[in-house]
Amino acid sequence: MITPDQIAYINARLVDPASGLDTDGALITFGGEIQAVGPDLFPGEGASNVSDQFQVIDCQGHVLCPGLIDMRVFVGEPGAEHKETLATASQAAAAGGVTTIIVMPNTDPVIDDASLVDFIKRRSRDTANVNVYPMAALTKGLEGTHLTEMGLLKEAGAIAFTDGHRSVTSSRLMRQALSYASTFGALVVHHAEEPSLSQDGAMNEGEFASRLGLAGIPAAAETIMVERDVALVELTQGRYHLSQLSCAASLRAIEQAKERGLDITCAVSAHHLALNELDVGEYRTFFKTNPPLRAEEDRQAMVDGLSRGVIDIIVSSHDPQAPENKRLPFADATPGSVGLETLLPVALEHYHNGHVELGNLLRALTYAPAQRLGLPSGRLAPGAPADLVLIDLDKPIIFDASTLKSRSKNTPFDGRKLQGRVLRTVVGGKSVFECESVVSLSGER
């Protein structure tokens, strides 16, 4: 039997944050692209009304939206394949409804040379089942002293430039980076943290860290760097994206910069929307993140910033760590938590509790990162890549870390009650993930 090239997703609730569309209807993919989308493609909307030229997938009223684009994913390939490979990260992404991952250059070797960008692209093409775009290092070896060959790296396929979870401490170099990157219209993505204030710290500075006897990282360590970056963007008129923010004062700095019309965007991680410093509990190292989980007021500020659109993008900050990096005294443990598979349901908490509208929430996970990175995906439009996710918005789940497809299991959400489940993930027109209990949904005739 020949599978038709055209697939019809019928009985869908189409949600397209790019156009504001939220309607019942159908979507047709042809090969790797979306061919048509809308409410009136198949009058009657019954499978029987669809002609035989289509393979039919009945969405049973669930949300069909663009696949998620995760702008901050760490993998262990090359150099730390025991933590995560591009293949395992992509499987985790597919299970989480993420159709595009942007991988960080913090590997061994560091992705700071065109040949290594090419390596990531080829390995992804051969082993990954979602779209993978590498960010290249902003400075050679992530050492913060010399700029990388941005032009050559961009031609090789680097989608943006960052030092991952390292900050560029030299203001002069950061100025040069922003300035030089503008030659190529390249986006500079920065982790804002003043290391002289954060270097000894293990968690958010405050009463709780004091009680645990842990050295703290003050919110000012982030805000100082954000404010510096804003001043440098103003000076250079560069394109800047704050890879992740965690505290209210940084948010105010970003908001003011946006009001001044600077080309600045920012992201927040799903765990900074969901968790606060108290979750560290009795030295639980899976809750050690970088930046650290902050005070509850900061967490609320993040949710507020997202709902008002000051925060543009939600990322997973997926950072797999092996047990030997986590089964240590808290101060010695490596920060980071996996997040690809919890990104969507954790973000959806803020839709379910009424803080953020569904369209706005999904925009921060799809269209906003696509737009910022210049990707054609992230929208339900004819001609756009057929990267889709079918979501059961309301399904209650108790998240179980043992089900993780990621090679590392360092999730802070084990046992958390969440709502929302990915039913199917489609990349380039092909289903790369189907929720086991709904395989029967695919009604092929």
Added chain:
Amino acid sequence: MSASHITSPQAADAASFSARNLLGIEGLSLADVLILLDLADTYVDLNRQMEKKRTLLRGRTQINLFFEASTRTQSSFELAGKRLGADVMNMSVGTSSVKKGETLIDTAMTLNAMRPDLLVVRHGASGAVELLSQKVDCAVINAGDGSHEHPTQALLDALTIRRYLGSIAGLRIAICGDILHSRVARSNILLLNILGAQVRIIAPPTLLPPRAERMGVEVFQDMSEGLRGCDVVMMLRLQLERMTGSLIPSTREYFHHYGLDSQKLKYAKPGAKVMHPGPMNRGVEIDSAVADDPEISLIQDQVEMGVAVRMAVLDTLSRNLPNVSSEKAKE
């Protein structure tokens, strides 16, 4: 940690202490604390006799596992175990095995396989002793973890105060100096609050933990104000080895403002007692004239109480260990 079934101190006896480990003062109830202090009192008396040996822990193995160098705490635990009849082994795990790549948990698993009954642990990282306790079957006693807790020090301090000043409730007690790095301070703040004291801490802001005022203390930056009306002055060792950056400009300046000498002691209540967990930096946080004056200083008494308190802790926790016969029954 807490023995929640104990409702009144009167009902307390050593058998009512239900915790398996002593990881910190946090989680202990007033009843738990009184059990330990009352029992320790009896061991003070025992230790002053010629015949000090008991057989309570005969057949038990106690390992003192010290990842940080210590003289007084380790010898105090060693003596406490030996006086109760336990076989005591001291293990000082320096940086060498860490360099070989063995982790804390590897060490814990190795020792656990040797089937100790009581494990006394000191480690330089906050939370390390708790982490280790999750991986072993024996009773674990925290002998100091990073800047977090040092519960037996707080208990011996409380015992010392109680014996020399009677009840602790209502006393005004100042803890002075390097609060930021001090596990002794954290355990004492918790314990003295449980026992109803009015606790003050006095330090320059750079040596205070952030939001210290939320920890059940009054915070002072000036010795003359902070010491006013205090019954007890606890001095802390300036932990120069843990300091990074510029927390104090010089020890000379520190002594000038925060070192306890007889002049500054006059701000406290007449007859106030002075304590120090040791080892002392003489001329940095405390003047020898104060430290060595038997009318003022309880420092030697603290050392004596230390052995008794540790005997009480070993005694109490050993009662909750599974005994050999029940293990044989399982086999």
